[in-house]
Amino acid sequence: MQRVRRAKENKEVVSIAYAGNIVEVWEHFHKENIFIDLGSDQTSLHNPWAGGYYPVGMSYEESNRMMAEQPELFKVKVQESLRRHASAVNQHTAKGTYFFDYGNAFLLEASRAGAEVMSSDGIHFRYPSYVQDIMGPMCFDFGFGPFRWVCISGKQEDLDYTDHLAAQMLEELLETAPDEIHSQLTDNINWIKAASENKLVVGSKARILYADAEGRMKIAGAFNKAVREGRIGAVVLGRDHHDVSGTDSPFRETSNIYDGSRFTADMAVHNVIGDSFRGATWVSLHNGGGVGWGEVINGGFGMLLDGSTEADRKLKNMLHFDVNNGIARRAWARNAGALSAIDRAQKENEQLQVTIPFLVDDQWLDQLI
Numbered sequence: 001m002q003r004v005r006r007a008k009e010n011k012e013v014v015s016i017a018y019a020g021n022i023v024e025v026w027e028h029f030h031k032e033n034i035f036i037d038l039g040s041d042q043t044s045l046h047n048p049w050a051g052g053y054y055p056v057g058m059s060y061e062e063s064n065r066m067m068a069e070q071p072e073l074f075k076v077k078v079q080e081s082l083r084r085h086a087s088a089v090n091q092h093t094a095k096g097t098y099f100f101d102y103g104n105a106f107l108l109e110a111s112r113a114g115a116e117v118m119s120s121d122g123i124h125f126r127y128p129s130y131v132q133d134i135m136g137p138m139c140f141d142f143g144f145g146p147f148r149w150v151c152i153s154g155k156q157e158d159l160d161y162t163d164h165l166a167a168q169m170l171e172e173l174l175e176t177a178p179d180e181i182h183s184q185l186t187d188n189i190n191w192i193k194a195a196s197e198n199k200l201v202v203g204s205k206a207r208i209l210y211a212d213a214e215g216r217m218k219i220a221g222a223f224n225k226a227v228r229e230g231r232i233g234a235v236v237l238g239r240d241h242h243d244v245s246g247t248d249s250p251f252r253e254t255s256n257i258y259d260g261s262r263f264t265a266d267m268a269v270h271n272v273i274g275d276s277f278r279g280a281t282w283v284s285l286h287n288g289g290g291v292g293w294g295e296v297i298n299g300g301f302g303m304l305l306d307g308s309t310e311a312d313r314k315l316k317n318m319l320h321f322d323v324n325n326g327i328a329r330r331a332w333a334r335n336a337g338a339l340s341a342i343d344r345a346q347k348e349n350e351q352l353q354v355t356i357p358f359l360v361d362d363q364w365l366d367q368l369i
């Protein structure tokens with residue numbers, strides 16, 4: 001606190017770690033008139049009644065006991081706390097703090113608790129989710145999402161070689177990439193080049209980076225070739241659920257789809273079925289991923305690259321669909337990045353034909369009305 005006070009006096013911008021109930025932190029900062037530039041919440045509110053969120057005013061032990069012995073009362077305490085939590089956040093945003101939902105169901109659970117988090121239309125939240133502001137328009141709409149692989153030999157040198165190949169493939173793509181995806185590519189080239197030295201791997205020799213369909217296919221193709229040539233052992237591909245296409249989640253992954261279809265659950269199902277026919281080694285359809293049971297449907301896949309020509313065919317077929325299915329959906333919702341990405345995808349692959357929505361010229365519409 002002293003450091004924050006000093007920073008405040010010197011008008012410095014600081015980021016701080018402060019232990020305590022988050023509600024008290026927001027309230028204390030308001031009382032001390034400490035300005036917060038950017039705020040969010042990362043309690044595990046996808047699981048509000050069983051330990052994801054600890055109500056203000058109760059100790060850890062007291063909460064755990066009530067959760068087990070008086071679950072209904074615990075629910076009341078969580079909801080009381082959420083109302084107080086939201087009202088503390090609102091005091092800051094009234095002073096200019098930019099608050100966003102981190103995709104942990106904070107706004108959803110706060111709204112269910114009757115907290116003041118709705119906008120005046122009574123339909124939308126008054127704060128955006130980070131997918132609406134950042135991930136959607138910068139990444140998902142362009143097909144960029146978390147592409148993963150595991151070197152099943154368990155050898156560090158295999159992982160290092162795949163890192164090298166991934167960087168090389170992304171650099172090749174950057175040479176001809178349109179400006180609108182330059183930063184996504186360069187960020188990921190920087191990441192993958194530095195990944196090994198940061199020593200983040202603690203178990204399986206696995207890696208993740210953000211790539212679009214073209215990038216994923218190119219990287220996977222290079223891996224399969226390396227397996228075929230005996231440079232590395234077999235590789236398994238996958239992706240996170242937090243991606244362009246595999247997840248229908250109106251409060252997170254699909255929250256920047258504004259045509260009403262974010263409340264449907266068919267994209268994840270389409271992906272699972274489409275991927276399974278196009279060569280996935282296994283698929284999964286599950287529920288709850290990160291935002292809570294019943295709030296989201298997730299479709300996933302695994303694909304074994306064993307160096308065969310069959311794997312070459314499958315990886316092109318499946319990865320292309322796995323990403324472009326979601327871009328098509330985002331293009332139907334008229335998302336600008338997705339309209340341009342699906343246009344490029346159709347030019348690159350004539351077999352892909354996506355019906356683009358009829359776009360009315362806004363100026364023309366304004367004149368008419």
Ligand SMILES: NC(=O)c1ccc[n+]([C@@H]2O[C@H](COP(=O)([O-])OP(=O)(O)OC[C@H]3O[C@@H](n4cnc5c(N)ncnc54)[C@H](O)[C@@H]3O)[C@@H](O)[C@H]2O)c1
Nearest residue numbers: 020021022042043044045046052053054102103104290291
């Ligand atoms: N946006 C994303 O990409 C993304 C990624 C991962 C996780 N998430 C979501 O973020 C949430 C958190 O994920 P995690 O892996 O960090 O979970 P976690 O359970 O490891 O951490 C949550 C922390 O919140 C603390 N906490 C709970 N109630 C609190 C309170 N009232 N005040 C202060 N601290 C409190 C807990 O003690 C715990 O340390 C989850 O809902 C998850 O689904 C989002």
